[in-house]
Each structure stands twice: as C-alpha cells, then as structure tokens.
Amino acid sequence: MIAIINYGVGNLYSLQCSLAYLGLPSQITSDAAEIERADQVILPGVGAFGDAAEKLAALGLDRAVQTAAAAGKPLLGICLGMQLLFETGLEYGVHKGLGLLPGVVSPMEPDLPSPLRLPQIGWNALRIRKETPLLRYVSEGEFVYYVHSYYAKTGPAYILADSEYGVQVPGVVGRGNVFGCQFHPEKSGDVGLRILKAFAEL
C-alpha cells in the first residue's frame, strides 16, 4: 500500500487516480500510524514552500516522513513535495525543509537568461544523469510535465535526471530510498505512469 500524504496542499485526486489506473492500492492519509504501515510513501504538494512546511509540521507529518525515510521506506516527493525534501526553501523568506537531501530550493528568476518565461509550464525532455531504479522504464529524452518557478540547488551526486530551462533543472533527485520529482509524474502521461510503476516496485 502506498500512503499519499494529505496535509491540505494540492490536488491528490489525480495522483490517486493514476496509481489506481496502474492497479496500485493507495491511501490518502494524514495519520502517522498509517504512514508507518505503508510500503511506500508519496509526499505531493503545490503552493508555497513555507506555508506547506508549516502545514506539514502542524500535523506532525514532518516527523512521520523523516521516520519513514530513516526506516528505509521508499519515499517520493512530487513538485513542492520534492522541494520540501531539501534543507532550505527561499520562497517568500527562508524556510526550513525536511533536510532529507542537501541543498537549497531557490527562485529560478535571477538565474534565467531573459527570454524564458516563469513559471516553467510545459513538457521538457529528461536527461538521465545516473542509473536509478526509479527511471528503469524511462528512456533518455522522454518528456515530462513541469510547473514551477523554484528549483533545487544541490550537488551533482543527488541529481538523477535533469531538464534544461536556461538553467539545469533537477528533474529527478534522490539519495538511497529518498526520491523526488520536480515535474508531475501523475500528469506526464505514459512516461509519468512508468515512473510511478517503478516507484511502487522499489
């Protein structure tokens, strides 16, 4: 069973539908005990970093996610959920993340060459940087759907795949059993479904 963490941030319906489509049982939950019982954990999220980190902490779910990660459970952060895995977020102030991956989530705007628009909205090609079981069904250059204005600044060791948008955007990050996708696998058509399938098999 895959636990989808519900902390009042974002659209969980599509994510649950995509897992159901793959025949994977999932449970939307805010219950730490249920997260502990799950085989895999997904941390979704859209919106602002600080607000989301606060909501997660208010429900005690920051601890639940950290515990799951420490227990070696496969964990997948999606979009803002991926950003929360890092140490710090710089969206409307300086906010503390979950600290499961080293790095800072920073605005793309000062780093972009001028002609590119923000947010980055649309399909961008994945360049695979490291072999990882999460991308075992994905080929180099396949497209995934991004919607974001902030990106993770982290060491190359943690970037499993990236996309180019004026800057190198870490598309898939990870260390051990902790993974994150900046794009939305649940909205990336067949490619995204293959990533979710691989995650469920971890």
Add this chain to the structure above:
Amino acid sequence: MITKRIIPCLDVRNGRVVKGVNFEGIRDVADPVEMARFYNESGADELVFYDITASYEDRSIFTGVLKRVASQVFIPLTVGGGIASVEDFDRVLKCGADKVSVNSGALKNPALIEEAAKKYGNQCVVLSMDVKRVDGQFRVFAKGGRVDTGLDALEWAVRGVALGAGEIVVNSIDTDGVRKGFDLPLLEAIAERVSVPIVASGGAGSKEHFAELFAKVPAVDAGLAAGIFHEKLVTIPELKRYLAAQGISVRLPAREENA
C-alpha cells in the same frame, strides 16, 4: 528544452462537447471522456474544458465529466467557465483540474485572482481574456465575448499577472472561428508586457497557422484550438510532425522519437 504545447479545447454543456463558431451556432460533437482519451493518445499536451452550462444545477454534470476524465487521462487539465469564487476553484480542483481559468469572474472581481493564487499558487490560476479591436484599441470583452468592458487588454494582462495569474490565455474575437490564422499583433503586444507563459487562442485553421504563430511570436508557449481538431481538419500527430520539421520544438510520441 521546453516544448511548444498544442492544446485542444472542449466546450462542455450537459455532459457533451460542443463548439461555437464566432460564439454562436453551437453544434454537438462528442462525448468528452472519449474525446479526452483520443486527444491524449494523439499527443495533446494539455486539455482545456470550458463549462458552458447555463444553470447552477448542471454544474454537477460537468464535475462528474471532469472526474471521469481525470481518472483515465494523465495529462494536465485546465478548467474554465463560470468560475466566480474560490469555492468554484475548490470544486473543480477536487475533481481533477490542475489549472483553473478565470474570465468574466475575474473582470467582475479582480481580487479573485489574488485570493486563488494565494490559496492554490500562481501556477493554478490562468487568466483567460476575450479580446476584440475597438477604435484601434485591444478591448477586453466579458460574458463569452458579448459585453465590451471598456478595459484595455494590455493593461488587464499586466494587472492580472501582478495579481497572481501564472498563465494567460489570449483569445482573439476578431480571428476566432475565421480560421485564417492566430492574431499575431495582439499576441505580440501582450507577450511584450508580461513574463508568464502565453497561450494563443482563436483563428487556427491549418497546421501552417501554428508554425507561423511559433515562428513569428516565439514568446507564445502554446496554441489552443477546438473545431479544427474536433472536425479532424488538422490532427495532432500530423501537426506536431509538421512543426518538428519546421524546427519548432514539440513533444513527439516516443515511438516517433526513437524511429
């Protein structure tokens, strides 16, 4: 590299897809779930659903359609039509919408853009505007293009983005349904003034029109059309192959990329 998006638009009334020509003379085309599946398989990058239901009671039919689409089609879904409050955002987001497009509702109450952007993030709020030339000015029209608001379209675009809109759909009433090409001067004028992604709508009649759009106004990120796709005058795989051959970056199906 980011790709240009091709977006079919489905107007839904009473659970069925319809398409107006110049916003009049609506014809029934097909089942929205079937069409969404078809377009997903054809390589559409996103789908837009406009709820053109007349009465409040019929809204549940629309959200039912949306739920069924979201459970089978895993590409971004934008929903518009009759969005007047944050509660309306909530209603469609819960049923699988990823982005919500506001038009008349935001004209009536611009604070809606700000409120929704704060609650759901800028990326969720799409400002859709129907624009027509009046006395040499680009003027915003409300109520499905029927009412001249007197507002300058360029100013409204700037204001909408300042309030928190993360994307703008620019629909030209002058070119809509005529199928002689997108309204390039209008799109260029708006793209110069705002930095969020812009979706062009109104006027596509052939694949060449999309190529002309992306080549002449490179700041435009996406092209939206309805009738030409529904009537299969242009198919999306054919359109994307054509654009790729013109050097325009598009998302092609994996089978073709590998070929």
